[in-house]
Amino acid sequence: MKERGAGAPTFNSRLAVMSFFFATACPRPETKRHMRYQRAAKKIPVVLSAEVVTRIL
DSSP: OTTTTOOHHHHHHHHHHHHHHHHHTSOOHHHHHTOOOOOOOOOOOOOOOHHHHHHHO
């Protein structure tokens, strides 16, 4: 999924489904131990330069 460009929310929701499956339908706690959720990438805020602010105002 990571190679195909799936985002963190998509990855985490699919991982939650797999975790539920391995916890209830097919009890395999060793598989669940290796599952790691991804964090959403933090975006750096856009900071306008002084020139751009004067043009806007």
